[in-house]
Amino acid sequence: MSNILTHFEEIKAKGLSIDITRGKPHASQLDLSNELLSMEVEPYEGSIDLRNYGEPLGIEGARKLGSELLSAPYENIITGEQSSLLLTYQTILANYLFAEPIAWKDMESPKVICPVPGFDRHFRMLEDFGIEMLTVPLTNDGPDIESLKLLMKTNKNIVGMLCVPRHSNPSGEVYSDSNLRDIFNIGISYSKDFLFIFDNAYLVHDFMPTKSQKPIWEIATEESASAQVVEVTSFSKVTFGGGGLSFMAASGKNLSLIKKMRESMVICPDKINQKRHIQFFKSVR
Numbered sequence: 004m005s006n007i008l009t010h011f012e013e014i015k016a017k018g019l020s021i022d023i024t025r026g027k028p029h030a031s032q033l034d035l036s037n038e039l040l041s042m043e044v045e046p047y048e049g050s051i052d053l054r055n056y057g058e059p060l061g062i063e064g065a066r067k068l069g070s071e072l073l074s075a076p077y078e079n080i081i082t083g084e085q086s087s088l089l090l091t092y093q094t095i096l097a098n099y100l101f102a103e104p105i106a107w108k109d110m111e112s113p114k115v116i117c118p119v120p121g122f123d124r125h126f127r128m129l130e131d132f133g134i135e136m137l138t139v140p141l142t143n144d145g146p147d148i149e150s151l152k153l154l155m156k157t158n159k160n161i162v163g164m165l166c167v168p169r170h171s172n173p174s175g176e177v178y179s180d181s182n183l184r185d186i187f188n189i190g191i192s193y194s195k196d197f198l199f200i201f202d203n204a205y206l207v208h209d210f211m212p213t214k215s216q217k218p219i220w221e222i223a224t225e226e227s228a229s230a231q232v233v234e235v236t237s238f239s240k241v242t243f244g245g246g247g248l249s250f251m252a253a254s255g256k257n258l259s260l261i262k263k264m265r266e267s268m269v270i271c272p273d274k275i276n277q278k279r280h281i282q283f284f285k286s287v288r
């Protein structure tokens with residue numbers, strides 16, 4: 004113990020100023036994408052003029068990139084602006100205002116399951132809407148299933164779950180496939196309107212082999228849960244923070260609801276930036 008304290012005092016004495024914000028790339032990582040800054044972009048995709056309004060769901064190449072990233076069918080993909088957090092917020096807002104059969108705002112004390120430790124910005128969003136958070140402890144393999152079952156058994160009006168399934172922020176857990184299957188089965192048997200929101204912000208961020216995970220959309224499809232899933236990711240921590248692209252996979256009434264919400268908010272995403280990213284990456288691999 005005294006060794007640790009001495010070591011701590013030594014480090015403290017150096018007066019270091021280190022930014023340990025999680026998820027913030029180092030300048031040398033950002034340098035890897037510098038080509039994007041000076042890239043010539045062909046401002047057309049086929050007959051579509053990328054400089055103009057149009058293509059609210061994103062241009063074809065960018066949606067294909069999203070389909071490859073999220074392993075979800077092309078028709079289920081929206082490629083948006085630079086922030087996946089914005090897509091998550093839009094999802095919550097759309098459900099709060101317009102969810103079928105009942106808008107969350109019209110329910111008595113709607114609740115969302117949040118694994119903890121979790122992402123402070125998720126908590127803040129739910130707080131904005133006055134939605135109660137029910138916490139489930141995280142294990143190395145994902146949310147503790149017995150605690151989840153207990154919460155579902157003892158609470159009414161749980162509308163969904165918001166979580167980071169890979170390298171969970173802040174503590175880094177990667178959910179196992181069987182944990183994900185359990186979550187889907189518990190959620191769909193609770194209600195066919197239970198919404199699984201997966202913020203897959205760290206989907207492509209493995210520097211060395213880590214725990215493998217079958218794509219969320221594939222597991223959801225196998226468990227007959229994809230109609231209840233919204234999955235988002237982005238390039239904020241791949242190319243430039245706030246300068247990348249965001250992606251969403253959703254289907255059925257979720258996709259319609261989010262399209263409706265977005266139609267009121269954004270006429271179209273930045274298609275030039277989408278094209279720049281397509282040219283830069285060519286494909287996911």
Ligand SMILES: Cc1ncc(COP(=O)(O)O)c(C=O)c1O
Nearest residue numbers: 026086087088167172204237239
């Ligand atoms: C789990 C998680 N989701 C979302 C974000 C932000 O992503 P974006 O820049 O695409 O909104 C972060 C950034 O730290 C994050 O850790």
